Amino acid sequence: MDEVLAADGLRKSYGDVEALSGVSLSVAEGEVFGLIGPNGAGKTTLVRALTGTTAVDSGSAAILGRDPTEVDRQRLGVLPQEFRPAGRLTARELVAYYAGLYDDARDPDAVLDEVGLADAADTWYENLSGGQQRRACIALTLVNDPDVLFLDEPTTGIDPAGRRSLWGLVEGLAAGGTTVFLTSHSMEEIERLADRVGLLNAGELVTVGRPDDLVTEYGGESRLVVRTDGDADADAALESVSLPAALDATVSGDDITVHGVGPRDIGDVVAAFDDAGVVYESLVWKQPGLEEVYLSLTGEQFEAARPAAAAAVGGDR
Numbered sequence: 001m002d003e004v005l006a007a008d009g010l011r012k013s014y015g016d017v018e019a020l021s022g023v024s025l026s027v028a029e030g031e032v033f034g035l036i037g038p039n040g041a042g043k044t045t046l047v048r049a050l051t052g053t054t055a056v057d058s059g060s061a062a063i064l065g066r067d068p069t070e071v072d073r074q075r076l077g078v079l080p081q082e083f084r085p086a087g088r089l090t091a092r093e094l095v096a097y098y099a100g101l102y103d104d105a106r107d108p109d110a111v112l113d114e115v116g117l118a119d120a121a122d123t124w125y126e127n128l129s130g131g132q133q134r135r136a137c138i139a140l141t142l143v144n145d146p147d148v149l150f151l152d153e154p155t156t157g158i159d160p161a162g163r164r165s166l167w168g169l170v171e172g173l174a175a176g177g178t179t180v181f182l183t184s185h186s187m188e189e190i191e192r193l194a195d196r197v198g199l200l201n202a203g204e205l206v207t208v209g210r211p212d213d214l215v216t217e218y219g220g221e222s223r224l225v226v227r228t229d230g231d232a233d234a235d236a237a238l239e240s241v242s243l244p245a246a247l248d249a250t251v252s253g254d255d256i257t258v259h260g261v262g263p264r265d266i267g268d269v270v271a272a273f274d275d276a277g278v279v280y281e282s283l284v285w286k287q288p289g290l291e292e293v294y295l296s297l298t299g300e301q302f303e304a305a306r307p308a309a310a311a312a313v314g315g316d317r
């Protein structure tokens, strides 16, 4: 696969703040590269360095083998984190205006339809809802049918159904060969879309890899958390249970956590609790995901909930 994006030793400081401290990476054609990291980690600075909208102190970046400031703009789409187009143009007028900047642009109405704005095409940008405005901004980045697309937190403010439809859109673009560089605070979004993920922390790319590989390496164990009845003694309850060999458990308050429970162990573990007559309020199986990777490598917690990570396998009885 051809290399479409390249960064080599990018450094950028703002006064005493080192926003990027030597970032190198490579993104192949058709790849969706997800960039995650805490607030202030340097993600937007990296996007700006890669797209040539900020001058770096040292290091180099290339898009499609060229300096980012020299790349053919027809081939590039950039959705900045903060983007405020003219408020008193309708969504259609805005997209048509941007279409006029390119030699070969797509039909504005088709693009508006793609981002779910067909019904709001005649609404002034300033009267669109926050999520609709973000969709309109995404439309502006798609109007030239770019080969390389930068999306800096594209779905912030967009409702869950809208997010899912935009994820489908990004998947379709990637399937068609578009290279996507995506930053997000939503682990669900990154897990769904990214072929590879880079974790940026305090200006350093701490790790890069496929989501599954990162979860295997840093995500920790799958576990089953058994919440015992508040009146019961959780330690005594655990003593009475004959867990399958190789599994161990710890107690914290009313919770008994059985460690290292893989998907195929769940039935045996639940049966062991049932056989011992343990009364429980809930059983939750937790599988590690990118959130755990993030937590383990940054020591921080994601704001966004990741409901898919916890699957209830039982309930009151």
Ligand SMILES: Nc1ncnc2c1ncn2[C@@H]1O[C@H](COP(=O)(O)OP(=O)(O)OP(=O)(O)O)[C@@H](O)[C@H]1O
Pocket (backbone or CB within 6 Å): 014, 017, 018, 019, 037, 038, 039, 040, 041, 042, 043, 044, 045, 046, 081
């Ligand atoms: N124009 C600027 N002037 C001064 N400092 C800046 C500027 N842009 C960014 N910084 C600083 O550089 C660091 C990295 O900021 P950046 O916006 O790249 O982080 P980020 O990972 O995108 O954060 P967020 O997740 O909050 O969007 C921060 O400490 C920020 O305050």
